[in-house]
Amino acid sequence: MLLWLFFKPAKAFDVLSNARPTANAVFFGLVVWLVAIPPVLAYIGGSNFGWRLGADEPLFLAQDVLVKISIGYFMALLFGFVSSAVIAKWMAATYGARLSLGIHYALMTIVGAPLVVGSIIHLYPHVFINIMVLVPALIWSMYLLYKGLPIVLRISPERGMLMASSLIAYLLVAAVSLLGVTVALWGRGFGPAVGI
């Protein structure tokens, strides 16, 4: 299924459009494990190589701080995933789309999959290189969202376009919230030592 997303996304969407997954099955069978991958990779990368922000020396964090940050990253991704699926379900009523939470979980899993695959670059935690890998992954995710949403939720492409754009608004806000919460935590002494 994962390979289809990269080579034959339409096939993956067709299969999903006829499926009736339950929310619990998708969540515990797939989501929790996929969402754990980026924090685990980030932990391994951060503890072995340190974060490179562009300056000469990599930034090494203490093990306990790194563990806390990785758990926080996991919780943030999990919250982002669940909230996106719930918001998509909430929007579905407006756009006449399928209302089962399971199908929205499955759709969000597909949309997020390229980012999970791209997160392999967390093993080498250089901020710019991570951006260079994650930006194409993000573009592929957005393509999957616009392309897959109307097929999976069985609505017209035009309504799919509107719903996907509305979801993009939420996803952008969620992304920038993650940045905001992160830097606010730095100021509270959680994470790297900063002179605030």
Place this chain on the structure above:
Amino acid sequence: MSAKNENPKSEFYHDRVVTALVMLAIVWAVLGMAAGVYVAAELVWPTLDFGEPWLSFGRLRTVHTNVVIFGFGVSALMGTAFYSVQRTCHVPLFLPRLAWFVCIAWQIILLLGGLSLLAGITSGKEYAELEWPFDIAIALVWVCFGIIFFGTIAQRKIKPIYVSNWFYGGLIIVITMIHVVNSLAMPATLFKSYSLFAGAQDAILQWWYGHNAVGFLLTGGFLGMMYYFLPKQAERPIWSYRLSIIAFWAFTYSYIWAGPHHLHYSAIPEWVQSLAVVMSLILLAPSWATMINGIMTVSGAWQKLRTDPALKFIVLSLAFYGLATFEGPMMAIKSVNVVSHFTDWTIGHVHSGALGWNALITFGTFYFLVPRLVGRELYSVRLANIHFWLALAGTMLYVLAMWGAGVSQGLLWLSLDEFGELRYSFRDIMASMPPYYLLRLVAGLIFLSGAILMTFNLFKTISGARTIQVRPPAVRGAGASV
């Protein structure tokens, strides 16, 4: 394309000035964005200024901001305000010759003002760099703009004043007020003046101006555009008219206080900073009420997307409006601002609004408006669709590059070593930035190429055509709906 029930006794709407302003806005858009791309390239390759002062980053950057905001943005706002106020009031423009004066005088101010900035003549106030002779001219033109706009409203045949006019009216009144007060200065020579205000007061006043220029011009003015053109394109009324009016007053009341959040941790009083934070957070409510109103209006008009390339620009602009109006209050919180201030995150934030909201909604409006002004089909729907994806890709790439650069800078500025000293010098940090700036340059080029496609498309649409003449419709009853 004229209305079937038009009033044969009325004179025609004055739309030629609208066409002129729209086409001039497009020219300014390309010039301003090209200047932006050039200064972005200078941040990667500093020698691109070739040692010429007029090509230096400091001068070209102000040309970029002035041309995109006041050339592209204001010309578009004037044009769409003139177009929509006639149609929402069912009367031709008040003093049409004055409207031509406003159009031409504004272009002359921009042209000469742009040259003065290239020559290094500046008051040093951000977004208000033009020197005192230009400030007086701007105030005069803006008052004339107000006379035409409110004069048209005073003659209206429809009793209620439609919500787009409240926003355009707010734009005219508030910009006049903040421009005049912030520009009060003592001239020393023809091209040099000194502000009447000093120190922290000058700073507070400058950001009262700066933030409300963002608020009432880049937000309020363009909301006026959205409230007229979105329902027109969707062929549906606003989802909740009552919500739009409540949001207008909440927006107007809370925006005006938010400016000092640009001055956190500075010499201004602590309570002024805190008040700005609170008002910035409150501002989220009317901003999102407006976004939801727009999205819900368009949600029932999905069939229009099959034939109308313009509508998707407006839908996406609302998504970026949602992002920018959330990000702004978040960055106003002091514990976030302490990291984000003086970093490229701020530049990214500005551009998520400027590219994602202002430019996209204007592009969508122009794709709708230009064919109707000349009574022709759009030259190429395909080019417009390509433009949509270029605009989306350019904006996303820009924002992500600046998020990466900004957060890295914020962390590195503040990093301490084991002795409690700052770990990195400014120079070291900036030396690591070119990859992000290269990415931003690519993003700018993608966005600019989309704007050039639009220019070609719209000029081909309009080429050889004349603005069609439309009369106001006959109005039945004084309280007829808009």
